[in-house]
Amino acid sequence: MARYRRSAxxxxxxxxxxxxxxxxxxxxxxxxxxxxxxxxxxDGAQSAISGGADRLHAGRDRSGGKLPTxxxxxxxxxxxxxxxxxxxxxxxxxxxxxxxxxxDGGATEGRLRPxxxxxxxxxxxxxxxxxxxxxxxxxxxxVLDTGGGIGAIGGQPAQVxxxxxxxxxxxxxxxxxxxxxxxxxxxNGYVVDGTGLPRRxxxxxxxxxxxxxxxxxxxxxATDEIDAQGRIVAPxxxxxxxxxxxxxxxxxxxxxxxxxxxxTVLGGNCxxxxxxxxxxxxxxxxxxxASVEDMDPxxxxxxxxxxxxxxxxxxxxxxxxxxxxxxxxxGHSNIRRWVxxxxxxxxxxxxxxxxxxxxxxxxxxxxxxxxxSSSAAPTHNDIHGRPVPSRLxxxxxxLALVEEVGAYGSGSICFLPATVISGFTQEDLDYLIEIGxxxxxxxxxxxxxxxxxxxAPTATWDQAVEFLDKATxxxxxxxxxxxxxxxxxxxxxxxxNKLWAAVPSWQRMTLLPVEDRAALLRDPAARDEMRFAVExxxxxxxxGTTLPAPQWDSVWIDTSPSMAAAxxxxxxxxxxxxxxxxxxGDYALDLALADNFxxxxxxxxxxxxxxxxxxxxxxxxxxxxxxSDGGAHLAKDDQSDWSSYFLGSWVRDRKVWSLEEGIRQITxxxxxxxxxxxxxxxxxxxxxxxxxxxxxxxxxxRKEFVRDLPGGVGRYKAFGRGVHATIVNxxxxxxxxxxxxxxxxxxxxxx
Numbered sequence: 242m243a244r245y246r247r248s249a250x251x252x253x254x255x256x257x258x259x260x261x262x263x264x265x266x267x268x269x270x271x272x273x274x275x276x277x278x279x280x281x282x283x284d285g286a287q288s289a290i291s292g293g294a295d296r297l298h299a300g301r302d303r304s305g306g307k308l309p310t311x312x313x314x315x316x317x318x319x320x321x322x323x324x325x326x327x328x329x330x331x332x333x334x335x336x337x338x339x340x341x342x343x344x345d346g347g348a349t350e351g352r353l354r355p356x357x358x359x360x361x362x363x364x365x366x367x368x369x370x371x372x373x374x375x376x377x378x379x380x381x382x383x384v385l386d387t388g389g390g391i392g393a394i395g396g397q398p399a400q401v402x403x404x405x406x407x408x409x410x411x412x413x414x415x416x417x418x419x420x421x422x423x424x425x426x427x428x429n430g431y432v433v434d435g436t437g438l439p440r441r442x443x444x445x446x447x448x449x450x451x452x453x454x455x456x457x458x459x460x461x462x463a464t465d466e467i468d469a470q471g472r473i474v475a476p477x478x479x480x481x482x483x484x485x486x487x488x489x490x491x492x493x494x495x496x497x498x499x500x501x502x503x504x505t506v507l508g509g510n511c512x513x514x515x516x517x518x519x520x521x522x523x524x525x526x527x528x529x530x531a532s533v534e535d536m537d538p539x540x541x542x543x544x545x546x547x548x549x550x551x552x553x554x555x556x557x558x559x560x561x562x563x564x565x566x567x568x569x570x571x572g573h574s575n576i577r578r579w580v581x582x583x584x585x586x587x588x589x590x591x592x593x594x595x596x597x598x599x600x601x602x603x604x605x606x607x608x609x610x611x612x613x614s615s616s617a618a619p620t621h622n623d624i625h626g627r628p629v630p631s632r633l634x635x636x637x638x639x640l641a642l643v644e645e646v647g648a649y650g651s652g653s654i655c656f657l658p659a660t661v662i663s664g665f666t667q668e669d670l671d672y673l674i675e676i677g678x679x680x681x682x683x684x685x686x687x688x689x690x691x692x693x694x695x696x697a698p699t700a701t702w703d704q705a706v707e708f709l710d711k712a713t714x715x716x717x718x719x720x721x722x723x724x725x726x727x728x729x730x731x732x733x734x735x736x737x738n739k740l741w742a743a744v745p746s747w748q749r750m751t752l753l754p755v756e757d758r759a760a761l762l763r764d765p766a767a768r769d770e771m772r773f774a775v776e777x778x779x780x781x782x783x784x785g786t787t788l789p790a791p792q793w794d795s796v797w798i799d800t801s802p803s804m805a806a807a808x809x810x811x812x813x814x815x816x817x818x819x820x821x822x823x824x825x826g827d828y829a830l831d832l833a834l835a836d837n838f839x840x841x842x843x844x845x846x847x848x849x850x851x852x853x854x855x856x857x858x859x860x861x862x863x864x865x866x867x868x869s870d871g872g873a874h875l876a877k878d879d880q881s882d883w884s885s886y887f888l889g890s891w892v893r894d895r896k897v898w899s900l901e902e903g904i905r906q907i908t909x910x911x912x913x914x915x916x917x918x919x920x921x922x923x924x925x926x927x928x929x930x931x932x933x934x935x936x937x938x939x940x941x942x943r944k945e946f947v948r949d950l951p952g953g954v955g956r957y958k959a960f961g962r963g964v965h966a967t968i969v970n971x972x973x974x975x976x977x978x979x980x981x982x983x984x985x986x987x988x989x990x991x992x
Contacts, residue, residue: 251490267926272701273701275710290441311516314442316521319646320978324955331723338774345802347368353737355701365943366718369766380566385650398627406424422446422463423446423447423448423453424445424460424463424464425447425464425929426444426446427447427467427469428466428467428954429469429470429471431469431473432445432474433901434476434923434924435922436909437901437902439901440473444457445458445929446607447463447929448971450971450972452926452927467966473933473934473935475502475931476909477503477967477968478502478505478907479504479912479920480498480869480884481507481685481722481865482722483495483786483868483870483873484510484536484873485498485506485536485567486508486514486515486516486869486872487536488545489567490558490851491544491951493565494564495564495871496881496981497879499975500967500975501883501884501961503565503899504969505567505989506566506567507611507870507915507967508567508568509569511533511534511616511618512616512621513529513614514572514575514616515553515569517551517571517576518575519578522637531624535622535872535874535877539951539953540954543951543962545558552601552604552608553605554570559988561984561987563987564974564984566986567986568915568988568991570611570613570614571610571612571614573616573630573634576591576598577630577631578630578655579599579895580597580601586627586661589638590626592670594954595641595642598638603645606645606646609988610990611652611990612652612992613642614967615634615654615655615656615657616657617632617657617659617977618657618662632659633898643682644680646682647682651916652916653682653915654680655684655685655686656673656686658673663721665708665861673719676794677712677716678715678716683914684718684719684720688733689701689702689705689864696859702858709861709863720863720990723859724868724882724883725855725867725868725883725891726867726882726883726886727886729845729846730844730846730877731841731877731957732838732844740788741790743785743786743787743788744775744779745779747774749938753781759834760837771826771830772824773824775793776793776825793818794813795845795848796815797845798814798840800833801835802840803832804832849920852895856895860897865911865914866906866907866910867883868880868883875956878944879956880959888903889939889963891899892902892936893936893939900936901978908922915991916991918992930970931968932964932966932968933966937963939961939963939964941961942963944960960978964978969986970984970985970986971985
C-alpha cells in the first residue's frame with residue numbers, strides 16, 4: 242500500500258492525526274479552500290467543501306485494527322501500528338489518549354497539544370495562517386479533506402479545525418520560515434509519460450496544478466507527497482465516449498470512471514447533450530436520454546436544469562464543481578430542437594433554420610464545446626418511438642454545421658451513420674469522407690472492427706481497412722472507437738430489460754403483469770411466434786429499432802431459483818438448450834416460467850472470435866481504444882472498468898501492447914485526437930493529470946448494484962483492482978479507492 246505524507250513545513254500534529262481523522266493543521270498556508278476564523282485555543286475554521294468522500298486514514302488504530310491508507314496531513318510519515326508520527330527531522334510526537342468520536346462521526350472537540358519542536362522548526366511564518374488576511378503567500382498552500390462515503394454522490398462536509406496553538410505560534414517571531422518547492426511530489430515511481438518512450442525511475446514535482454519538474458527530487462520539499470513505491474506513474478486516462486453530461490451536474494467525479502484512473506471524460510456523444518435546451522423542452526430531452534441511453538427520468542430530475550439553457554450557461558454552471566476534467570460536444574438534436582421546436586422531428590430544415598443552427602454551433606464552440614455530435618442511427622428514437630431530431634437532418638444541414646465547427650480549427654466531430662448497425666453502405670462511407678473534408682477535423686465514428694456484426698465480428702474488417710485507407714489518402718481524418726472490453730449486459734424477463742426492443746413479441750411479454758406473462762407463455766400460438774424471434778430480430782430501420790438482441794450462444798445464466806449453479810456453470814443458453822433437445826428460445830422461456838420470471842442472465846461476448854477480431858482491429862492506428870459509455874445503461878451494466886480491463890487483459894496478459902505503448906493508446910492518442918494538447922502526457926508545463934497503478938494487479942474486480950442516484954434510482958458500479966491514486970490538475974481525487982472530496986476538475990476545451 243502506498244504511503245502518503247506531508248513535509249515538515251506542514252503543521253502541528255494532534256491526537257486526531259494519529260488516528261487518521263481529518264487533520265486540524267496550523268500552518269502559514271494559503272487558506273483559499275476554507276472559511277477563515279480567528280480565535281484562541283479551541284477556536285477553528287470549518288470547511289464546507291462537499292463531494293462525498295470518506296475521510297482518509299493512515300496506520301492502525303490503538304486496538305490494532307488496520308485503517309485504510311490516507312494522504313497524510315501532517316509533518317511527517319505515519320509509522321504503521323506505532324501510534325506515533327515521525328517528523329521529517331527524525332523526532333517524534335506521541336499523541337495523547339484520544340477521546341471517543343462523536344456520534345455523528347466527526348472529530349472530538351477540545352484543545353490539542355502541539356509539538357513544540359515542530360514550532361521551533363516551522364515558526365511563526367507557518368502558524369500565522371490562522372489569522373485572516375494572511376493569504377498572499379503563494380508558496381504555501383493547503384487543501385482540505387472531506388467526509389462521506391466511498392464512491393458516494395454527495396455526502397456530509399468534513400469538519401476542519403485549527404489546532405488551537407495560534408497564540409503560541411504568534412509569539413515565536415524569531416523562528417525561520419520553511420520553504421516549500423512544490424505543492425505535491427510523487428516519489429519512487431516508474432514514470433511512463435504517455436509518449437511511448439521507456440519508463441524511468443524519477444520523481445514528479447507539481448506546482449499550481451502543472452508539472453514543474455521531472456527528475457530526482459530528493460532534496461526538494463512539497464506540501465504533500467505520495468510514495469508510489471515502485472508502481473507505474475502514468476498520465477490520467479482520457480475517455481472519449483461518455484454520456485456523463487447529465488450525471489456530472491450531481492456527481493462531480495463521474496463515478497465510477499475516476500476509480501479506474503480516468504481524469505478527463507468527454508460527454509455529449511451520439512447527437513444529444515444536456516444543453517442547449519429551453520425550459521419547455523426539458524421533458525423532451527429527458528425522454529431522449531431515457532430512451533436512447535436508458536437513463537431513468539427520476540434520476541435525471543437531479544440535473545440542475547434551472548441553472549442553464551444555453552451551452553455557454555451549462556459550462557459556466559460547472560465552474561468549481563468538478564472532480565474530474567470534463568469536456569462536452571454540443572448535440573445536433575439539441576440544436577434542431579432549439580431552432581425548430583416540434584418540427585425538428587417532422588421535417589428537414591429550411592435555409593434560414595440552418596443559418597440559425599450555424600449561429601448556435603458558433604456560440605457553443607466559442608463557449609468551449611469539444612465539437613459537434615450527430616446521429617442518424619436507426620436505434621436512436623425518443624421516448625415515444627419517434628426518430629431523434631438529428632435523424633431527420635438532410636446531408637447539407639450536417640455538412641453546414643461541421644463546416645462551422647471546422648472554422649474554429651480545433652475540436653472534432655462525432656457521427657453515427659444510418660448503417661452503423663447493419664454494416665456501412667458505400668453511400669455512408671462516402672458521406673463520412675465528405676464530412677471529414679468539409680470540417681478538416683477528426684471525425685470519430687463507431688462500428689468498425691469488432692462491433693461490425695454481432696454474428697461474425699471479423700466479417701467487415703477488410704472493408705473497414707479499405708475505407709480508412711481511402712479516407713486517409715483523400716485527407717479526411719476518420720477514426721473509429723473500438724470497444725476493447727467484452728459486451729456484458731444483464732438480461733431479464735421483466736420491464737427492466739430493454740434488450741428485446743428489436744423483438745416485438747418478447748418486448749410485449751416483459752411489459753405484462755407476471756400472471757399475464759405466465760398465461761402468454763403457455764399459449765401454443767404465442768410460443769410459435771416467440772420461439773425463433775430473438776434470432777430473427779428486426780433489421781429494417783423502417784420498422785423500428787435494429788439494436789441487436791442477445792444471442793443465445795453468448796447468454797449465460799447468473800442466478801436461477803429453480804436450478805443449482807453447478808447445472809449451468811460455464812454453459813450458455815444455447816449449450817443448455819442443445820443438451821435438452823429444444824430451441825434456445827423455448828429453453829429460456831421455460832426457465833422463466835419455472836423461476837416465476839426471476840431468472841437473471843448475462844449477455845457476454847468474450848468469445849475466441851471476439852478476442853481475435855478486437856485483437857486485430859486495435860492495432861490499426863485509426864482505431865481509438867476505449868469507450869465506457871459512462872453515465873448510460875447503468876441499470877444493465879457499468880462499463881467504466883474498460884481501461885482496467887485493457888491494461889490487465891490486452892497489455893499484461895495477452896501482451897498485444899507493451900506497457901508504454903498501451904498507456905499511450907488510452908492517454909496521449911485520444912487527447913491529441915480531441916485537441917486536448919496539454920493533456921495525455923506527463924511533461925514539464927503540462928497539467929498534472931496522473932494515475933498510479935500496479936501493472937501486476939490492475940483489472941476489473943466486481944460489480945455491485947446500488948441505489949445512490951437521485952430519487953434512489955439503482956445502478957451498477959464497477960470496481961477494479963490495482964489503481965492506487967487518481968490525480969487531477971495536481972490534486973488527488975482518489976486515494977486507495979476512496980474519494981478525497983477535492984474538486985480540482987475544469988472544463989477542458991480543444992485548442
